[in-house]
Ligand SMILES: CC(C)(COP(=O)(O)OP(=O)(O)OC[C@H]1O[C@@H](n2cnc3c(N)ncnc32)[C@H](O)[C@@H]1O)[C@@H](O)C(=O)NCCC(=O)NCCS
């Protein structure tokens with residue numbers, strides 16, 4: 001059965017998880033690139049071994065897992081190190097995404113990825129949905145959620161495709177700057193349309 005794939009994207013803190021949680025409640029399977037990005041650096045993985053070889057053992061916590069806060073501080077302050085990490089992890093993440101998409105069973109499947117357009121993952125998708133908020137809200141919501149500084153979030157935003165470019169590439173745009181309930185009401189309308197599109201493809 002051919003699969004109808006919705007690419008869901010948005011910058012850090014825009015609301016991808018809030019959106020995909022709701023779609024999951026509708027019975028839609030979610031393939032989440034951020035979740036996969038953690039799986040490919042689990043203890044014992046090739047990914048983690050290469051990171052420890054490159055950055056040194058001090059990049060590991062006492063239990064042998066990756067010190068994510070330390071790696072985040074390094075890569076978003078040093079573009080060359082970020083490129084090195086992206087070159088290592090993005091092919092591994094892409095392979096796992098393809099595998100997860102191939103196994104999906106729901107009416108349609110969502111590929112949620114912050115770097116969907118940056119990594120041209122939209123080419124795997126039938127349709128794309130951008131969850132969008134102004135940068136000030138990305139900063140406010142991410143600092144509150146993660147307990148990180150505005151400067152750290154600004155560095156991450158600077159490493160992502162500018163909002164206007166993403167808006168130009170997306171098929172649909174979901175404004176999440178108001179109350180979440182309003183966003184989810186609009187999402188429900190989009191979801192009905194996606195069910196129809198997926199059905200028509202069969
Ligand atoms: C640097 C790491 C260890 C920091 O981990 P941490 O737990 O603090 O953050 P988390 O993984 O939850 O990511 C939070 C957000 O940061 C942004 N982000 C993460 N990696 C990148 C990147 N390479 N470039 C731009 N933005 C990124 C995304 O918006 C993401 O949703 C981690 O983000 C990582 O391994 N990044 C490289 C893999 C990657 O590109 N992941 C993005 C999904 S493809």
Ligand SMILES: Nc1ncnc2c1ncn2[C@@H]1O[C@H](COP(=O)(O)OP(=O)(O)OP(=O)(O)O)[C@@H](O)[C@H]1O
Nearest residue numbers: 011012013014015016017018141145176178179180
């Ligand atoms: N409409 C909204 N109003 C207020 N808070 C919101 C709204 N939407 C999401 N949030 C909150 O903002 C934060 C960021 O949302 P979410 O985690 O869904 O973003 P994300 O795009 O998945 O982020 P990341 O790229 O970092 O994984 C969360 O704490 C979430 O509860």
